[in-house]
Amino acid sequence: MAAMLAAQFTGLPLSQSPAPQPSFRLGLRPSLAVRARPFAPRAAASAPAVSSKPAEAAAPQVADRTVVRIGLPSKGRMAEQTLSLLKSCQLSVRQLNPRQYTADITLIPNLEVWFQRPKDIVRKLQSGDLDLGIVGFDMVSEYGKGNEDLVVVHDALEFGHCRLSLAVPKEGIFENVNTLEDLLKMPEWTEERPLRVVTGFGYLGDKFLREKGFKHVRFLSADGALESYPPMGMADAIVDLVSSGTTLRENNLKELEGGVVVESQATLVASRKALHKRKGVLEITHELLERLEAHLRATAELMVTANMRGNSAEEVAERVLSQTSLCGLQGPTISPVYCRHDGKVDVEYYAINVVVPQKLLYKSIQQLRSVGGSGVLVTKLTYIFDEETPRWRNLLTELGL
Ligand SMILES: Nc1ncnc2c1ncn2[C@@H]1O[C@H](COP(=O)(O)OP(=O)(O)OP(=O)(O)O)[C@@H](O)[C@H]1O
Ligand SMILES: O=P(O)(O)OC[C@H]1O[C@H](OP(=O)(O)OP(=O)(O)O)[C@H](O)[C@@H]1O
Numbered sequence: 001m002a003a004m005l006a007a008q009f010t011g012l013p014l015s016q017s018p019a020p021q022p023s024f025r026l027g028l029r030p031s032l033a034v035r036a037r038p039f040a041p042r043a044a045a046s047a048p049a050v051s052s053k054p055a056e057a058a059a060p061q062v063a064d065r066t067v068v069r070i071g072l073p074s075k076g077r078m079a080e081q082t083l084s085l086l087k088s089c090q091l092s093v094r095q096l097n098p099r100q101y102t103a104d105i106t107l108i109p110n111l112e113v114w115f116q117r118p119k120d121i122v123r124k125l126q127s128g129d130l131d132l133g134i135v136g137f138d139m140v141s142e143y144g145k146g147n148e149d150l151v152v153v154h155d156a157l158e159f160g161h162c163r164l165s166l167a168v169p170k171e172g173i174f175e176n177v178n179t180l181e182d183l184l185k186m187p188e189w190t191e192e193r194p195l196r197v198v199t200g201f202g203y204l205g206d207k208f209l210r211e212k213g214f215k216h217v218r219f220l221s222a223d224g225a226l227e228s229y230p231p232m233g234m235a236d237a238i239v240d241l242v243s244s245g246t247t248l249r250e251n252n253l254k255e256l257e258g259g260v261v262v263e264s265q266a267t268l269v270a271s272r273k274a275l276h277k278r279k280g281v282l283e284i285t286h287e288l289l290e291r292l293e294a295h296l297r298a299t300a301e302l303m304v305t306a307n308m309r310g311n312s313a314e315e316v317a318e319r320v321l322s323q324t325s326l327c328g329l330q331g332p333t334i335s336p337v338y339c340r341h342d343g344k345v346d347v348e349y350y351a352i353n354v355v356v357p358q359k360l361l362y363k364s365i366q367q368l369r370s371v372g373g374s375g376v377l378v379t380k381l382t383y384i385f386d387e388e389t390p391r392w393r394n395l396l397t398e399l400g401l
């Protein structure tokens, strides 16, 4: 049965599919972990990061390397957002010349930055040429192919949100096809005339459709403008990234219910081997993780400061805590404001500091005013450090440390 399926799924990347391995377990939201779970094994092969000769020749150097390396996207929409996220974490990347592929981060002297294409970041993590990388989860899943050596250290860097999804034309034979089940049941797809799917995600596309029970499928591999293939008559369906849905809409295509292959956003990924064996990788990962988590946590919140008249800190606290949006992370901080009146130091006002979710800012201000708050200041937060980052604890558990 497996052999029959393999014969019917043709197309460039699929014929070389490696043996899938267990999924990346760390820190994944359950939905991603489930979707990333690899398909049943087929032909065995390892991810071809580099041709075998140069890889063998380079191996001793890789082992000897003392500096830690992180791969960042060299181009495309992820490149700029990655740099800006790092900058917000006080980890500005210093690149002497935009054409240089290497750079550094002043605050982490033992870390070398290498700008690479996203797919090469995943390949080089597996080949041992990079230790860490920032890349979309779609790329980790497609080019990592479930390789256990890849560890997703932070699964939600809050940019590059998209989904890998199957889409078909809105009209013609697909007019009444709205779900993956409808597509599966169409009598049109036979061994002689399979469903033609164009994608840049051959591994994930193949695995997904097989798992869903599709038998007569032929994949075409393409890198860009995939949405033009169905209207040009070159494919029946596409498996491509969707974010706003505009590109699909503008090309008269629609997603199918149940057709999402994987949800993606930017992630911090590491090589398990490097975490275990290369000096400095674990420490640098810890610092990156702490900064990223603390920063991402802080971006959703604002610090609100206000003055409030009152007889005592406790009395002011009673009023503030009577409001649902003013409870802060642990509760408001209330401190006396000392003023000099007729040569005497007196407390008439209290300053309230409270962290509120960005989404609730206006409501919080209304509530503050309703209990007598005035002179409200709102400031952005750079970091919120918890006692311990949950993802760090998960990482140590994952590594058996
Ligand atoms: N439309 C999108 N909206 C949000 N994120 C996206 C979108 N398309 C892709 N991404 C994310 O950004 C990553 C990089 O995609 P991008 O299109 O910038 O590069 P690329 O497709 O590798 O290069 P190019 O499009 O220049 O060939 C993807 O792997 C995915 O994680
Ligand atoms: O849902 P939307 O917001 O419209 O985004 C989806 C489009 O974005 C990506 O293409 P990209 O812009 O990277 O061009 P490419 O095809 O050259 O990769 C993706 O391949 C889709 O075509």
Ligand SMILES: [Mg+2]
Binding pocket: none
């Ligand atoms: Mg693209």
